[in-house]
Amino acid sequence: MNEQSINSSSTNDLPRCQHRTRTGRRCRHAVSNAATGLCAKHAHSRPNRFEESDLSAYLTAGLTEFKSAVPVNDFLSRLLLLEAEDRISPRRAAVMAYTCNLILRTLPAIEHEVNPQDDEPRIIIDIPRPDRNEPVPLSHPVMDWLNPGPGVPNSKEPL
Numbered sequence: 001m002n003e004q005s006i007n008s009s010s011t012n013d014l015p016r017c018q019h020r021t022r023t024g025r026r027c028r029h030a031v032s033n034a035a036t037g038l039c040a041k042h043a044h045s046r047p048n049r050f051e052e053s054d055l056s057a058y059l060t061a062g063l064t065e066f067k068s069a070v071p072v073n074d075f076l077s078r079l080l081l082l083e084a085e086d087r088i089s090p091r092r093a094a095v096m097a098y099t100c101n102l103i104l105r106t107l108p109a110i111e112h113e114v115n116p117q118d119d120e121p122r123i124i125i126d127i128p129r130p131d132r133n134e135p136v137p138l139s140h141p142v143m144d145w146l147n148p149g150p151g152v153p154n155s156k157e158p159l
Helices: 040-045 069-083 090-114
Strands: none
Touching: 069 090
């Protein structure tokens, strides 16, 4: 008898497809595409998403420094397009957007350090104050009936 294993065959030497069923069983077919790790049947069933791993050339084209809101906005716009085209994973895009948020939040502090103004605190009021000289607008109901007349007992008056 031959000393080699009886179960050895050319199909057993190939890596198996990585597709799993709902019950957790693996596909028995050989891998046809090494990049995806799937057989020919399952490779066509999955869309080829997130193929490009290095998108830095597209995202940062023409952007050298993120020292103002304009380049950060350009970067976020490009990131949104990549996510809409399904060329970048949502998780990766969320991490990049969060990093851009941190950059935007530090820009005023950097501006204050580079160009120090007065050290006095400034109060910024961004809503207009109401004009107290104008009559009461019509949107307010007339509530004269709340004022009791002279014959109506009042809880503040002694009995």
